Amino acid sequence: MYEGNRTEALITGLLPFRVYSIALEACTNSGCRRSITTQVRTLEASPIDMAPPDLHVTGANSIEVTWQPPVEPNGNIIRYEVRRNGDLVSISDGRITRYHDFELTPGTEYSYVIVAYNSQGSVSSDPPVSETTHQSAPAGLAPPTLTATSGRFMRADWSTPVNPNGVILNYTLFVRHVTRRTETAYEFTANTFSFELGGLEPHEEYFFWLKTCTLLGCVMSERVMERTLEIPPANQNPPSVVLPHREISWSPPVNTNGVIRFYKLYRRRLFDDESATEMLERRLAANVTGTSYTDSDLLPYTRYRFQVTALNGAGETTSLWSAPMRSGKPRQVGYRPQPSKMYQLDPSRWWR
The missing domain is CATH 2.60.40.10 (Immunoglobulins)
Known part of the structure; x- marks a missing residue:
């Protein structure tokens, strides 16, 4: 390591934090003698060469x-x-x-x-x-966001679960009628997040909810309820007339398609000639919220027809005209006025 006449030396090339044995040997022309061995440790240095875990x-x-x-x-x-x-x-x-x-x-x-x-x-x-990490069932799936676009269509939008917990395989949208409990399922790919569903009934309530799955399980969202929009009512039957009370009544439309706000009752007077088919101008008889009306404006012994219009928030439907009816009592066939009775008075009783 060192050879010379000096009494000190710097030894290099050593490794950090290692123990070395050092001995000193002195020599003359007559020979050499070695000292007792001394052990010494080098100082620390930064570690090196760390393998991956x-x-x-x-x-x-x-x-x-x-x-x-x-x-x-x-x-x-x-x-x-x-x-x-x-x-x-x-x-x-x-x-x-x-x-x-x-x-x-x-x-x-x-x-x-x-x-x-x-x-x-x-x-x-x-x-x-x-x-x-291993996959597991997803968690935190929110229900779809619903937007009624018409009386027959509903748009559903959704997003990925809060914790997918793996690779999402698909989404399933469930639709269920609230009262009839008929249920339908629609399956979508993992990158589909909206769908407009058709074939629904106007102004009806439906439940909607989602399911999504990974390889190791599935999760369902909560249900949300939404109602489709109104469309105009349809199939209003003609009113019927009850005589002699002049009461006109009718039933709601076969397809209300919403909430009926009110009804318009129309009357049309017919010519007195029984053989005539023409009618006079149609007139509004009443606006009512119920399904009956007593018409006190009918002329006696006059032929009429009636028509009813039902209105909801989206539109209206009008019935056909009712069968003709005649107000008042019909005259009897062969009617003859009865003569007044004659009374004979006794003139002797006039004055007394």
């Missing part, structure tokens, strides 16, 4: 991380840091080389790096290593 997926929410000390610790390792996706998640002393990482998201990839420290510096494992 070993990852073991233990479930949908956990990964076990194990590692080995640096190949060249160059001192006493005083702590290890575990970094997940660049964030510090654990600090341990130099004796612990294992960490179990919990509360992870299912079906998600995570990368890990281990940093080893001694008193002089640190070294990081290279390259980062990654693993993906």
Whole structure:
């Protein structure tokens, strides 16, 4: 290592934090003598050569991380840091080389790096290593957002679950009539997030809800209820007339298609000639919310027809004309006025 006449020397090329045995040998022309051996340890230096950790997926929410000390610790390792996706998640002393990482998201990839420290510096494992947690059933699926676009169509929009917990395979939209409980399901791909459903009934209430699945399970959303829009009513039957009370009554339309707000009752006077088919101008007799009306404006012994119009929030429907009717009582056939009775008076009783 050194040879010369000086009484001190700098020995180079040594490794950090290693124990070396050093002896001094002195020589003259007559011979040499060696001193007692002395042991000395070099100082620490930053560790080097840290291998990547070993990852073991233990479930949908956990990964076990194990590692080995640096190949060249160059001192006493005083702590290890575990970094997940660049964030510090654990600090341990130099004796612990294992960490179990919990509360992870299912079906998600995570990368890990281990940093080893001694008193002089640190070294990081290279390259980062990654693993993906197991998939599980998704969680946090919100119900669809509904928009009634007409009396027959409803638009549904939805989004991915709050926690997909894996690769979403599909979505299923369920539709159920509130009262009749008829149910239909529509299946969609994982990248479909809206659908306009047709074939519904006007102004009817329906339940809507979603289901989505991964390879390891499914989740259902809550149900939401929405009503389709109104459309004009249809199939209003003609009114009927009850004599002699002049009461006109009718039934609601066969298809109300909404809420009937009110009815318009029309009358039309016919010519008195029984053989005539023409009618006079149609006139509004009444606006009513019920299904009957007593018409006190009819002329006696006059022929009429009646018509009713039903209105909801979207439109109206009008019936055909009713059968002709005649107000008042019909004259009797062969009617003859009766002569007045004659009384004979006794003139003798006039004055007394």
